[in-house]
Amino acid sequence: MANPNFIDYVKFCSRSGKGGAGAVSMRREKHVPKGGPDGGNGGRGGNIILKGSTQLWTLLHLKYKKHVIADGGANGGGARSSGADGKDIILEVPLGTVAKDAETGEIRFEITEEGEERILTEGGRGGLGNANFKTATNQTPRYAQPGEDGKEEWIILELKLLADVGLVGFPNAGKSTLLSVVSAAKPEIADYAFTTLTPNLGVIPYRDHKSFVMADIPGIIEGAAAGKGLGTRFLRHIERNSILLFMIPADSKDVKKEYQILINELKEYNPELLDKNRLLAITKSDLMDEELMQELKKELPKDLEHVFISSLTQYNINELKDMIWKAINS
Incomplete structure (x- = not known):
């Protein structure tokens, strides 16, 4: 079954706050009967803001937020008193979150760093009070600006997993098994296609207390870029990986x-994926003897x-890690 807690796509209405109106006020004190305009701004x-958090890896917490609405700004007052700004709404999101305009599909920005804050929907500006409009020829302006309306727009957030290595292969190629062997991740494993229906992340320990992150992407089939099988839903997660391990x-x-079919599917989806560093692991190599391996090498x-690796017998697993680490740091 798919993990119901992995949500990598949400759509909601984002509405920022309206700016407060500027004040029309005249200074009136006991000894200053005609003090002039003193209306504040x-x-x-309030803004709608996205903030990156390494404590999150899914958009599940936003799944049921259909409307996100920020407060309006307060009106200005007398004695040049400015109104308070509307309270911002900060939505924490996992690193790798892409914000898009739902109507045009335009990408606004990506959140890629811990603590990074970006304004998604900007609040309306506050209006200027009448104190700002005093001139030599207009000593007592009796007007002020209204506050600017907030914006209302439909937003799509998509998550692209941030990992050093993305596992690429057909269903049942042994991707989940490898991840379970080299990390503490516990993906579902079974001997049938599409066991993995959601991406899994694992931190892979390496020599001298170093580590790297590996992502098990649901299997690709021929025609995936055209929407077959699980289609392109998970292909976007590969875009963020620096290394592709076929x-x-x-x-x-x-x-x-088989390798050429995988290459073609990535090319159909996004030709830039082929610019990434590529490695190849021949899995289930415990089924072969040395002679067969030598024969197969000629075809690669x-x-x-x-x-050549075997997750079952741990054959060449350390060699695979060495190869990955070298590629990441080359």
Whole structure:
């Protein structure tokens, strides 16, 4: 079953606060009967802000927020008293969150750092009080600006997982098994296609207390970029990975052809994915002897660094980690 707690897409109405109105006021004191205009400015309307948090890895907490509404700014007062700004609403989101305009599809920005804050929907400006409009020819202006209206817009947030390594392969290629062996992650594992229906992240310990992050992406099938199988829903998670580890099982009928299909699907989805560093792991290598490995090596792409591994027997797992670490830091 899919993990119901992994939510990587939300859509909601974002409404910022209206700015407060400027005040029309005249200074009136016991000994200053004609003190002139002293109306203060209105406060700014509240902003809707996104803030990056490493404590989150899903958009689940925003799933049921259909409307996010910020407070308006307070009106200005006499004695040049400015109104208070409307309270901002800060929505914490996981790193890798992309904010889009729901109507146009335009990407506004991405949140990629802990504590990073970006204004999603800006509050309306407060109006100027009448004190701002006094001139040599107009000593007692009796007008002020109204506050600027807030904005109302539909927003889409999409999550692209931030990981050093993305596992790319057909369903049942052994991606989840590898992640369960090299990290503390516990993805669902079974001998049928599409066991993994949501991405899984694992922190992989390495030598000298170092580590890197690996993402198990649900399996790709031929035609995924055109919407077949799980379609493009999870292909976007690969965009944030610095290394792509292609995984093809040793019992595949044609390793070279399978690799080419995977390459074509990534190219169809986003040609820039092919600019990333690529590695190849031949999984389930415990099914082969040394002679078969040597034969298979002849069929592999010449310019692609590869390793034969078995998650079941731990064969060459350390060599795989070395290869990944070298690629990440090259």
